[in-house]
Amino acid sequence: MRRHLLAAILFGLLASPAARAGDDDHERARRAVEAGRIRPLVQLLAEIERRFVGQVVETELDDDDDERWTYEFKLLPPSGRMYKVELDAATGAVIGTKGPVQERR
Numbered sequence: 450m451r452r453h454l455l456a457a458i459l460f461g462l463l464a465s466p467a468a469r470a471g472d473d474d475h476e477r478a479r480r481a482v483e484a485g486r487i488r489p490l491v492q493l494l495a496e497i498e499r500r501f502v503g504q505v506v507e508t509e510l511d512d513d514d515d516e517r518w519t520y521e522f523k524l525l526p527p528s529g530r531m532y533k534v535e536l537d538a539a540t541g542a543v544i545g546t547k548g549p550v551q552e553r554r
Contacts, residue, residue, distance in 0.1 A: 478510055478518075487518045487538035494522075496541055501534060502526045502551035510538065519544060526551050 481487045490508065497505060503526035512518045518538035525531050532548030 477512070481512075481518060481538075488541055490520065493520055493536055493538070493541055497522050497524070497534060497536075500553060502553055503532075506531070 478487070482489050487510075490510070494505060494508070501524055503524035505522050506525045507523040509521045510518065511521065520536045520538050522534045522536070523531055524534065526549075528549070528551070530549045532546065532550045534546050534550065535544045536542065537544055
């Protein structure tokens, strides 16, 4: 009986709108890459690592109702002062930065 109750609770959590929202976001992003509307994360990550000093510690993909997708990268350079770089997900162009950005020379 406990096993069935636990299974029902877990199923309820997995079927909840909050759990499905993450899956929906992932699927929308995957479809956008497949349609050529955004570049794959692995490509832009390689460009970020070539252009900027520091290790990428967090990445976030956002969209504006499917009109404009952006990637935000948080980098931690050897100085220890984290900074952010925001890219247009379709072109890879830098949209903005925040913090003590360090570009490679």
